[in-house]
Amino acid sequence: MTTFSTVDFDNHEQVVFCSDAKTGLKAIIAIHNTNLGPALGGCRFWAYNNEEEALKDVLRLSRGMTYKAAMANLKLGGGKGVIIGDARKDKTPEKLIAFGQFIERLNGLYITAEDVGTTTEDMAYIRQSTNHVVGLASATGGSGDPSIFTGYGVYLGIKASLKHKFGLDTVKGLRIAVQGLGHVGMNLIERLIREGAEIIASDINAESVKRATTQHDLKIVPPESILKTECDVLAPCALGGIFYDQTIENLHCKIIAGAANNQLFNPSHGEALRQLGILYAPDYVINAGGLINVTHEGPNYDQNEAIYHVDKIYLTLLEIFHLADQQSLATNIACDRVAKQRFKNKLV
Ligand code: NAD
Numbered sequence: 001m002t003t004f005s006t007v008d009f010d011n012h013e014q015v016v017f018c019s020d021a022k023t024g025l026k027a028i029i030a031i032h033n034t035n036l037g038p039a040l041g042g043c044r045f046w047a048y049n050n051e052e053e054a055l056k057d058v059l060r061l062s063r064g065m066t067y068k069a070a071m072a073n074l075k076l077g078g079g080k081g082v083i084i085g086d087a088r089k090d091k092t093p094e095k096l097i098a099f100g101q102f103i104e105r106l107n108g109l110y111i112t113a114e115d116v117g118t119t120t121e122d123m124a125y126i127r128q129s130t131n132h133v134v135g136l137a138s139a140t141g142g143s144g145d146p147s148i149f150t151g152y153g154v155y156l157g158i159k160a161s162l163k164h165k166f167g168l169d170t171v172k173g174l175r176i177a178v179q180g181l182g183h184v185g186m187n188l189i190e191r192l193i194r195e196g197a198e199i200i201a202s203d204i205n206a207e208s209v210k211r212a213t214t215q216h217d218l219k220i221v222p223p224e225s226i227l228k229t230e231c232d233v234l235a236p237c238a239l240g241g242i243f244y245d246q247t248i249e250n251l252h253c254k255i256i257a258g259a260a261n262n263q264l265f266n267p268s269h270g271e272a273l274r275q276l277g278i279l280y281a282p283d284y285v286i287n288a289g290g291l292i293n294v295t296h297e298g299p300n301y302d303q304n305e306a307i308y309h310v311d312k313i314y315l316t317l318l319e320i321f322h323l324a325d326q327q328s329l330a331t332n333i334a335c336d337r338v339a340k341q342r343f344k345n346k347l348v
Pocket of ligand 1: 183203223238
């Protein structure tokens with residue numbers, strides 16, 4: 001495995017392999033681009049099948065963060081961390097503190113936060129060894145769980161997609177399929193149900209399914225069925241790489257708008273969706289709510305200001321949809337072009 005020759009290497013500025021024998025920490029930090037500012041991106045704790053998978057994930061995720069920050073008009077670059085292991089069994093305070101020490105060595109070039117498998121409590125452990133961490137709990141001076149803002153942004157993104165495709169202003173009476181009943185998925189479902197949507201959902205984790213069905217009136221389908229479900233909107237809120245030739249030909253949705261990062265297996269799958277008349281909300285625009293919120297973190301944190309900033313996701317998506325239509329391009333391609341234009345030069 002050589003980093004520079006993997007298909008997902010995209011001129012990343014720095015890739016750091018972190019190993020701490022004492023705690024058993026094995027992690028990778030990837031810094032994609034810092035032209036607009038320090039690289040901010042969450043830390044994923046995941047049981048990868050092998051190291052290649054972990055490297056692929058961190059390269060793709062960190063790249064996505066550069067595009068996400070640019071489209072949210074933030075003075076930030078893109079980075080990401082992955083810790084290899086099962087968050088339910090292998091996560092220890094000592095490992096997180098050791099991960100913080102590696103971040104500290106980067107001297108502010110990389111700032112971490114939550115991602116799949118990590119929580120605000122975990123950020124408090126990382127904070128013991130570095131200041132370069134956001135997404136801390138409100139009680140400790142942070143801005144709280146970012147997934148609440150991501151959920152809100154995804155809800156707005158679904159509304160923007162409905163507006164563009166059908167001229168609709170509400171989700172009332174629509175069928176929305178949600179893949180993944182985690183932090184973002186649950187927050188999103190709550191908003192959609194409150195507004196009268198019908199929810200079909202799935203999760204690979206039995207406990208998450210039980211929690212969701214206890215709290216909400218929704219229909220559960222097996223994990224292998226959720227992408228094929230007949231629905232108005234499909235909201236992927238689990239993991240990435242889910243839309244490729246075989247899954248796309250079995251889709252029965254009109255819109256794809258969800259939180260998962262890197263939903264398209266590769267960029268050409270955006271065009272495949274366009275050909276089928278499925279409107280795709282570019283993932284790094286629709287899921288930027290959490291990132292936007294943590295950039296407001298600090299002693300003068302004002303939640304209303306953060307929400308006002310997250311609200312802009314709605315208009316940004318409408319602009320991208322119009323641009324893509326005008327240029328007869330897939331939405332992901334139109335969006336990549338705008339983002340690249342924004343981060344191509346170093347801010348002086
Ligand atoms: P989470 O870990 O809380 O939830 C993910 C859920 O997806 C888990 O319950 C898991 O069991 C489930 N899952 C995994 N594979 C599945 C499959 N094949 N089918 C059905 N369910 C499956 O994570 P989260 O914080 O809710 O994030 C969800 C997604 O959104 C991730 O891709 C994440 O990178 C992305 N995202 C999250 C945030 C945030 O603020 N948390 C911000 C931007 C993007």
